[in-house]
Amino acid sequence: MPKLSFWFAVGFQLVAGTGAAMGQTGNQNFPAQSQPATPNPILNSQSAPLNSYIPQQQSANNGAVTQSADPSYVLQPKDYIQITVYQEDNLTTVTRISAAGQITFPLIGQIQLGGLTVAQANQKIRSMLMDGYIRDPKVSLTVTYFATRTFTVLGQVQKPGAYEMPQQESVTLLQAIGLAGGFTNLAQPGNITVKRLEKGKEVLYKLDAKKMQTSDAKQFYIAPDDTITVAESLF
Numbered sequence: 642m643p644k645l646s647f648w649f650a651v652g653f654q655l656v657a658g659t660g661a662a663m664g665q666t667g668n669q670n671f672p673a674q675s676q677p678a679t680p681n682p683i684l685n686s687q688s689a690p691l692n693s694y695i696p697q698q699q700s701a702n703n704g705a706v707t708q709s710a711d712p713s714y715v716l717q718p719k720d721y722i723q724i725t726v727y728q729e730d731n732l733t734t735v736t737r738i739s740a741a742g743q744i745t746f747p748l749i750g751q752i753q754l755g756g757l758t759v760a761q762a763n764q765k766i767r768s769m770l771m772d773g774y775i776r777d778p779k780v781s782l783t784v785t786y787f788a789t790r791t792f793t794v795l796g797q798v799q800k801p802g803a804y805e806m807p808q809q810e811s812v813t814l815l816q817a818i819g820l821a822g823g824f825t826n827l828a829q830p831g832n833i834t835v836k837r838l839e840k841g842k843e844v845l846y847k848l849d850a851k852k853m854q855t856s857d858a859k860q861f862y863i864a865p866d867d868t869i870t871v872a873e874s875l876f
Contacts, residue, residue, distance in 0.1 A: 712760035719788030727779035794821035796871035797828035832872035
């Protein structure tokens with residue numbers, strides 16, 4: 642299904658679930674966040690109402706065997722990559738990024754690539770090869786298999802559970818809730834928490850989904866393995 646219809650087909654579920662639940666507001670803190678690797682047509686529009694965020698179905702793919710050298714794609718643990726150096730066939734490497742975000746490369750040894758864009762990884766490998774090995778290496782990095790990325794939505798949503806993130810796309814908080822069918826009638830959209838592991842430590846973000854509905858609102862982007870919890874309204 643095309644990306645545009647993937648998000649627009651969603652809307653009819655979330656509106657049904659918001660109803661009386663859209664009542665309270667709260668404070669929210671955002672982490673430092675880069676822009677999505679692939680621009681989302683919903684977020685680039687002038688207005689992005691809640692009924693724009695729910696796809697009709699969840700992707701069933703367990704990763705995908707494709708190829709991408711998109712320089713803005715952020716490398717993730719368990720991605721498979723191929724690295725080539727022009728006229729240096731003995732350096733060609735096909736490997737998987739470890740859970741710690743590392744690979745082993747000839748001459749250099751271990752390199753930390755997880756969290757870097759393809760462009761940044763290319764430059765890092767090139768710089769390390771230039772440090773005493775090759776005068777002017779031409780490095781090419783290609784992602785040959787994208788790791789499955791999931792997040793979990795709990796609490797007052799229609800379909801709690803684990804969901805897969807679309808390949809090479811970022812997912813906003815509202816889109817994640819949309820994937821889970823939208824809010825229930827008991828939901829408190831102004832009281833949402835996102836639990837995330839950052840540098841080995843658990844971080845908890847408190848968010849207000851209602852403040853994210855306006856066209857100029859700052860969006861919160863979901864990271865792989867996040868756990869989202871929608872609180873129940875007390876009234």
